Amino acid sequence: MKKMKLIHYIILAAVVVLASCGDFNENLDGFDKNAYKPTDVKKVEVELTDADYEKIASLMKDDDLKAKKFFVSGSYAAQCIPVWLKQKYPTADNGSSVTVTYRLLAPLMMGTTGTGNQSEKSEPKNVTNPFEKIAGEWKYNPSVVLTLPNEKGNVTSKSFYNRIIIWVNIKYDEPNGFGQFNPGGYLNTFADTEYFSGCSYYNNRVEWVAADAKSNTPSVYGGMTDEEVVATMQRNLITTFAVSLSEGFGNAEPVEGMNVTYTVNFVAHMEGNKLVPYTIQYLVTGKGEFTYVEGSLKPVR
Incomplete structure (x- = not known):
């Protein structure tokens, strides 16, 4: 009988503790989830290094990017860089902005051909573009400075x-x-x-x-x-x-x-x-x- 009472008291005590914990979690002093303000809003400028390209290549499973260390198109860069930013800045709050300089394959005008037209040669060049964190996701901001x-x-x-x-x-x-x-x-x-x-x-x-x-x-x-x-x-x-x-x-x-x-x-x-x-x-x-x-x-x- 005493053993049954002891078990009863233990169960009752556990229920009280759990109930009080639930009440505590929902009523933290000074906490208002509706008034939460981001604290880790980053404003950063970075230039991708060889190590960064290798990291991005690993994330994207892209051996070609790992070897060349430049992006073949702007749309592919806009796809890859947010994946890298998510890993590099895991605590960044919405409203964060990272301006990234990276190498992008682009046509360069060369000398004139026999027909009088200019020939093109594609080579990587540095470009700089902003990326912003919105609704929990990093996105390319297609703003332009002309x-x-x-x-x-x-x-x-x-x-x-x-x-x-x-x-x-x-x-x-x-x-x-x-x-x-x-x-x-x-x-x-x-x-x-x-x-x-x-x-x-x-x-x-x-x-x-x-x-x-x-x-x-x-x-x-x-x-x-x-x-x-x-x-x-x-x-x-x-x-x-x-x-x-x-x-x-x-x-x-x-x-x-x-x-x-x-x-x-x-x-x-x-x-x-x-x-x-x-x-x-x-x-x-x-x-x-x-x-x-x-x-x-x-x-x-």
Whole structure:
């Protein structure tokens, strides 16, 4: 009988302990699961080493990557690097961002061939891209930083500005049509510069000299002060850069839970023959849709 009572007391005590433990776990002093704030939000920049490529190759079971130590495509890098980040930063909280520099196979333009065309040779080169942790998963952030060199003949700059000049001519200088110049319109007589926003594919820069804009387009700028002329062209540039981005990067798409941005760095020719570096940023809000980030148009100090 005593033995049965002892067993009964032991069982009762165990139930009480378990019940109190359950109550304790759900009512920790000072703990509010709804008010939890991430504490290990990483902001890191790394460049992959040979050892890192070998680790990634091991994780992906890719002997070719282990031997070559570069990625054969951007999409494959975007697939592999998050797997590596998950292992390298296991405690990283959502909102963490790691900017990774890695070697990517890319075509390099070589000399001209007998047909007059340029030949290509593929070689690995360093590229840098951000990866972010969202909802527990590392994801490639396809944001872009586009630099437009102020160099005559630079293909990247010329293409970007030329799209704008064509758009300005079609939208504002018709009905004469492209190449049929509208006296007093926004395009200059060489059709290589527009004074709606100041873009020039001849100089590969933005022309924000008020006197030049007044001389070219007096019907619009003749009654303005120099400051008003430049301010008007700067406002218009927000529109024209978005147009060029949309036409040149029409496949850009937003990513759920992530801000995908396009930052454009360019040079402006200002009063006093000054060349001033500028930057502007857009948020990708739809496929091929770019929305200006307020306050982002500014000189680079």
